[in-house]
Amino acid sequence: MTTLTEAEALDGLRDALGLLKDREQVAERLLASSAKHSFDPDEELDWDAPFEEGKWFWPPELVSLYDTPLWKRMSEEQRILLSQHEAAALASLGIWFEIILMQLLVRHIYDKAATSAHVRYALTEIEDECRHSKMFARLIAQGGTPWYPVSRVHQNLGRLFKTISTTPGSFTATLLGEEVLDWMQRLTFPDERVQPLIRGVTRIHVVEEARHVRYAREELRRQMVTAPRWSQEFTRVTSGEFARVFSVAFVNPEVYTNVGLDRREAVAQVKASGHRREVMQTGAKRLTDFLDDIGVLRGVGRRLWRSSGLLA
Numbered sequence: 001m002t003t004l005t006e007a008e009a010l011d012g013l014r015d016a017l018g019l020l021k022d023r024e025q026v027a028e029r030l031l032a033s034s035a036k037h038s039f040d041p042d043e044e045l046d047w048d049a050p051f052e053e054g055k056w057f058w059p060p061e062l063v064s065l066y067d068t069p070l071w072k073r074m075s076e077e078q079r080i081l082l083s084q085h086e087a088a089a090l091a092s093l094g095i096w097f098e099i100i101l102m103q104l105l106v107r108h109i110y111d112k113a114a115t116s117a118h119v120r121y122a123l124t125e126i127e128d129e130c131r132h133s134k135m136f137a138r139l140i141a142q143g144g145t146p147w148y149p150v151s152r153v154h155q156n157l158g159r160l161f162k163t164i165s166t167t168p169g170s171f172t173a174t175l176l177g178e179e180v181l182d183w184m185q186r187l188t189f190p191d192e193r194v195q196p197l198i199r200g201v202t203r204i205h206v207v208e209e210a211r212h213v214r215y216a217r218e219e220l221r222r223q224m225v226t227a228p229r230w231s232q233e234f235t236r237v238t239s240g241e242f243a244r245v246f247s248v249a250f251v252n253p254e255v256y257t258n259v260g261l262d263r264r265e266a267v268a269q270v271k272a273s274g275h276r277r278e279v280m281q282t283g284a285k286r287l288t289d290f291l292d293d294i295g296v297l298r299g300v301g302r303r304l305w306r307s308s309g310l311l312a
Helices: 023-036 069-073 076-109 117-143 152-164 167-188 196-226 229-249 254-258 263-272 274-293 299-308
Strands: none
Touching: 023 117, 023 196, 069 263, 076 117, 076 152, 076 167, 076 254, 117 196, 152 229, 167 196, 167 229, 167 274, 196 229, 229 299, 254 263
8 A cells, every 4th residue: 555645645635725735844944934033032032121101011002992981081191001901911811822722732743743844843833832921921020910810711611622622623713812912913013102021022922923823824724624524613613602702801801990990881891992893803804814715714603703703
């Protein structure tokens, strides 16, 4: 019996975006990029420099209450303080998400050849995510804000998702967690209104996450072509539900209490904010267009994505 290489096995298979790429070739390119463009945040960033007076911790247009009636009543100092707490809440969310991602990656490579470039890159990405989680934790501690864990319900839903997720479902969730924040961070690191340390953290994250997005996109394309139909359908539903969880968890409502705002009023105004809805949908659009192209946004899953507010 002749053993086919992956390239031969996938020869001629395509999706709406074209021919599938060879898994090993993609991984080799990403490994080469990792060798050239990886960072040690402890060495790269100036952790001893004090925060600069009057500078934001997140671009004001990306703060959840921006342009709401409550925002217009807030002082500039309170707005900046809210940006600091929201940056800490997003860093906390990022740690939660990256710990999930690392476990999903380990599960993905469990039965694959350890000598393959695909597995070596997955291990390299896990190294990146370990550094990112430590970087986010240090950023939170540096600012003196609380750590903002997700709710107990979302913590348990994450535990359930890690247990039942299909491989394509895992990579869809990976992209959801990475691409919306990536869009925001691409606006943050060049913004001179923002604290230098925040800009440095987001710059490192953007550079390294670009490789993670490429890896996940290529693998998800392969999975949506080759996975059994039941797995594809299950992925559509679970990804839609994960989008709903993600959209709710994106800003921890405790931030409003901690900066002296009425929590219920703030949450209600964020939900009613056309600006906030546009920000979230714009941040997700590159991802939702991609998922639509490869057949993820169909049926019940599409309705769940719409109810999340991330899909127009």
